Amino acid sequence: MNRLKDINIKNIENILGIEFNNKGVLITALTHSSYANQFKDVKYNERLEFLGDSVLQLCITQYLFNNYKDKSEGELTKIRSLIVCENSLYDVAKKLNLGVFIRMSKGEESTGGRERTSIQADCLEAIIAAIYLDKGLDVANDFIFKYFAEIIEKAIKHEIILDFKTKLQEILQKNGEVEIRYELDKYEGPPHRRKFFTTVIIDNKVMGNGYGYSKKESEQCAAKEALRLLGE
Numbered sequence: 132m133n134r135l136k137d138i139n140i141k142n143i144e145n146i147l148g149i150e151f152n153n154k155g156v157l158i159t160a161l162t163h164s165s166y167a168n169q170f171k172d173v174k175y176n177e178r179l180e181f182l183g184d185s186v187l188q189l190c191i192t193q194y195l196f197n198n199y200k201d202k203s204e205g206e207l208t209k210i211r212s213l214i215v216c217e218n219s220l221y222d223v224a225k226k227l228n229l230g231v232f233i234r235m236s237k238g239e240e241s242t243g244g245r246e247r248t249s250i251q252a253d254c255l256e257a258i259i260a261a262i263y264l265d266k267g268l269d270v271a272n273d274f275i276f277k278y279f280a281e282i283i284e285k286a287i288k289h290e291i292i293l294d295f296k297t298k299l300q301e302i303l304q305k306n307g308e309v310e311i312r313y314e315l316d317k318y319e320g321p322p323h324r325r326k327f328f329t330t331v332i333i334d335n336k337v338m339g340n341g342y343g344y345s346k347k348e349s350e351q352c353a354a355k356e357a358l359r360l361l362g363e
Contacts, residue, residue, distance in 0.1 A: 143232050147258070149274065151265050158234075160257035163250060165236035176257035183256035184215075186263045190272045191215055194283070213286035214279060217343060217352050218295075220252035223278045229254050248356050249328075249342045295354035302361065303333065310334050313350045329353045 140157065144150050151157045159174045167175035191214050195207050202210070213219070224230070230245035233254050244250055263271040276283075296313075303309040316328045329349035331339045338360060341352025 139232075146227055147262075147274070148277075149262060149266065149270065151261070153265050156261045156264055157258070160261040161229075161232050161234055161254060163233055163235040163239060163244070163254070165239040165244070166234040169236055176254060179257035179260040180253045181260075182263070183258065183260035186259050186268070186271055187256065187275060188215055190268075190275045191279070191283070194276070199287075210286050213289075214282055217248060217252045217341075217348075218355055219279070219282045220255045221248045222282065224251035224255040226278065227255070229258075247340065248352055249340075295351050295358055299331070299354045299358055302358070313353060315346060315349070316340075331357050333357065 140151075140154055143157070143161070156179075160176050160179050162173065162175045164175045164177060167173040188211070191211055192207075195202075195211060199207065199210075229251050233245065233250065235244050235250070239250075259271055259275065262274050300311060303311060310333070312332050314330050314332060316330055318325050318327045320326045324344065326342050326344060327346050327349040328340070328342045329346065329352070330337055331341075331350070331353040339353040339355070339357030341349050341354070341356055343349040343352050
């Protein structure tokens with residue numbers, strides 16, 4: 132079985148607008164750990180995700196530094212946090228329809244993995260790293276600003292909502308009391324980069340999952356997924 136052929140590379144290259152010299156790095160970027168666990172010697176995208184996060188941070192930081200000279204370090208940091216976050220990555224990943232192309236286990240897929248915010252966001256970070264490794268920083272930078280331009284504009288205008296927990300509570304409780312609780316499912320990774328995984332439960336029904344590098348961030352991501360499922 133040639134596992135390199137279970138992704139239509141040409142289709143994803145057309146969507147990204149980039150033809151890769153090294154197809155393998157793109158395939159790795161599209162491979163979730165659950166898929167790699169099924170086969171020996173299959174690379175998955177977590178290391179690329181780590182690199183892609185840094186590339187994205189650098190490109191956005193440089194852009195803000197060069198173009199908003201009137202803003203303080205604190206203001207720039209806040210704006211960047213609105214742009215470089217799981218929610219923004221997920222929004223771009225959805226536009227690119229990345230969920231269709233991610234290699235994952237049948238078990239992960241059966242539990243909604245292709246729609247999961249964290250999996251799609253991580254995959255996009257990995258793709259940014261793959262572009263950087265294959266084509267260099269300039270091409271990665273062009274890709275980022277092609278797909279993050281709208282998000283950057285909204286962040287500058289402070290039109291991005293970060294407090295999804297409050298928004299969820301307001302929507303659900305406008306017609307009366309609703310029980311909303313957040314449960315920490317697990318955490319993993321080293322202490323300096325620990326991921327927290329949280330579920331939001333509404334009237335004893337699971338309505339969203341999310342992860343982040345703090346409990347607070349993971350709860351916000353879970354609330355955003357719940358809002359998405361509610362059509363908000």
